[in-house]
Amino acid sequence: MNDHADLPAQSPAQTPSVVALASRIAKPAPPRVIAIANQKGGVGKTTTAINLGTALAAIGEQVLIIDLDPQGNASTGLGIDRQSRRHSTYDVLMAAATLSDAVLATAVPRLSIVPSTLDLSGLELEVSQERDRAFRLRRALAPMRDATVRVSDFSYMLIDCPPSLNLLTVNALAAADAVLVPLQCEFFALEGLSQLLQTVDTVKSQLNPELMIHGIVLTMHDARNNLSNQVVADVRANSKQKVYDTIIPRNVRVSEAPSYGKPVLVYDLKCVGSEAYLRLATEIIQREKELMANSPLAENVIDSDQRHGVA
Numbered sequence: 001m002n003d004h005a006d007l008p009a010q011s012p013a014q015t016p017s018v019v020a021l022a023s024r025i026a027k028p029a030p031p032r033v034i035a036i037a038n039q040k041g042g043v044g045k046t047t048t049a050i051n052l053g054t055a056l057a058a059i060g061e062q063v064l065i066i067d068l069d070p071q072g073n074a075s076t077g078l079g080i081d082r083q084s085r086r087h088s089t090y091d092v093l094m095a096a097a098t099l100s101d102a103v104l105a106t107a108v109p110r111l112s113i114v115p116s117t118l119d120l121s122g123l124e125l126e127v128s129q130e131r132d133r134a135f136r137l138r139r140a141l142a143p144m145r146d147a148t149v150r151v152s153d154f155s156y157m158l159i160d161c162p163p164s165l166n167l168l169t170v171n172a173l174a175a176a177d178a179v180l181v182p183l184q185c186e187f188f189a190l191e192g193l194s195q196l197l198q199t200v201d202t203v204k205s206q207l208n209p210e211l212m213i214h215g216i217v218l219t220m221h222d223a224r225n226n227l228s229n230q231v232v233a234d235v236r237a238n239s240k241q242k243v244y245d246t247i248i249p250r251n252v253r254v255s256e257a258p259s260y261g262k263p264v265l266v267y268d269l270k271c272v273g274s275e276a277y278l279r280l281a282t283e284i285i286q287r288e289k290e291l292m293a294n295s296p297l298a299e300n301v302i303d304s305d306q307r308h309g310v311a
């Protein structure tokens, strides 16, 4: 029997739009995977992962943070205590758990996390002889990207990288669509950036041809400090990469929030740090639209509604 026997017959004029609608519903776009990376320590990678993730979730995206740092700061900063980390990114990279197994909900609606544990620091040694060592995260993400087996509704996955260009960061770069680079507004801001960009180029040529730089976000800016302003001017004048208009200010509320296990947007929605991360999220979505419009996938993927399979 025809499954559609109870549907009214379509006139020929209606058919194309119905077909287009059906194909959009059947093929939700895969999540966009963004690695937040800079091998310099303490530049705001984790703060950006947590708060950009929260801001994207607040404006309706389904977000997964993947904590790829053995320090586990993103997990702790989102209030995930150690006992509840039953599966972690270590288990996922060791193929002892699937990514879906390891996903935990957070207190923020639409924001989930795959937490990390200290075991992750030993991973590099454990898999150093394995041929697939750089592709472990990419392989774990594959079911999430496969439109035929829709295993998740995530529209963004943000990978919080450790402060090193080690195998974990290489796994993140090999798995990501794009890299977001937080740069702290301080004297040595640009130190190490060329090494990071070089690593991105190497990963692009050897492991992940689709990888691109999403952009640079300036963090911990102090408007009263001439040096901070000078760094902004220098980075804007000299960077060949996109530098986001949004600058994240140094704000005590941002630094207090993790000790309460909360994103700053939950801790104090009205503070300047929260406002900045909301602006950054809006800019990121805008840039995504521009990138998608220029991509060969443009006819399949235009905006985030389609990622959710919404007509």
Ligand SMILES: Nc1ncnc2c1ncn2[C@@H]1O[C@H](COP(=O)(O)OP(=O)(O)OP(=O)(O)O)[C@@H](O)[C@H]1O
Binding pocket: 040, 041, 042, 043, 044, 045, 046, 047, 048, 069, 071, 073, 161, 162, 163, 219, 220, 221, 248, 249, 250, 251, 252, 254, 255, 256, 258, 273
């Ligand atoms: N906008 C901000 N205003 C005030 N403090 C901030 C801001 N952004 C980050 N911090 C603080 O700076 C410190 C470093 O930030 P964060 O942990 O996000 O950096 P990171 O790059 O992830 O560090 P690591 O390299 O160790 O992983 C933290 O104590 C954090 O609370």
Ligand SMILES: [Mg+2]
Binding pocket: 045, 046, 047, 069, 073, 160, 161, 162
């Ligand atoms: Mg960190």
